[in-house]
Amino acid sequence: MPMRTFQHTVTPADTAVTLGTGDLEVLATPRLITWCESAAFELSRPHADADHTTVGTFVKLEHVKASPVGAEVSVSCAQPISDGRRLVCFVTVTGTNGETVASGEVHRALVDRDRFMSKCRPTG
Structure with missing residues (x-):
């Protein structure tokens, strides 16, 4: 299955201390999740036309x-597997x-932009 790789360097802004999820100067899991979600979003873009996006x-x-500050990490994301409305990367x-830092999966849903946002607007 084709993969696309995104490179990141861990900075002080990416650490557990800075993000408030720990007290060590290492890559915070929430930042790692953000990088994985960003990769999945990029690879999911071709599945959406101008009226749609993925969430x-x-x-x-x-x-x-x-991964300490200064470490280089590579996020490799496989092309999404689609069942029509859901994409799994x-x-x-x-x-x-080359050591494994993390592995897993990211799911995204294909949505109509206007319909989705109409459900997010405050009522009243």
Whole structure:
């Protein structure tokens, strides 16, 4: 299955300390999830026409190795598997030495932009 890879360098802004999810200067899981979701969004774009987009609905990620500030990580995302309205992207994150940092899946739903936003507007 074809993959696309996105490179990231861990900065102080990406750490658990900065994001408030821990007290160590290592890549925070929420930032890692953001990078995985961004990769899935990019690969899902061709599945949507001008009136549609995709939205994240589910993330399952196992973060197994710490990455300090300055570490290079690669987020590899497989082309989405589609069942018509739902897209599933499998992701693998590796460190500089090729070691697995994280792996999992990101699900996105294909939605009509206007209809989706009409349901998000405050009532009253």
